[in-house]
Amino acid sequence: MAIKPITGMLRRTFVVDLTIAGVIGFAMGNAFWYGYHMPRTNARDNFYRKLEQERAAEKA
Structure with missing residues (x-):
């Protein structure tokens, strides 16, 4: 046999x-x-937190 069998290689x-x-x-x-x-x-959460704080400051 000229070629070795391929076992387990795949x-x-x-x-x-x-x-x-x-x-x-x-x-x-x-x-x-x-x-x-x-x-x-x-960044999005900080933007909305800042926006909410500004709105709360305007109402107070």
Whole structure:
């Protein structure tokens, strides 16, 4: 037999690919969440908090 049989190689590559995809997906998800989403949400919340405080100050 000139060529060695390939055993377990496909499974190992699949597990490695799946692990790498999971790690990259998790990292990109965190980068989006904490790098874009949370700062925008905090800015929006601060804007409405300030607006509400101004409205409350006008009524008082």
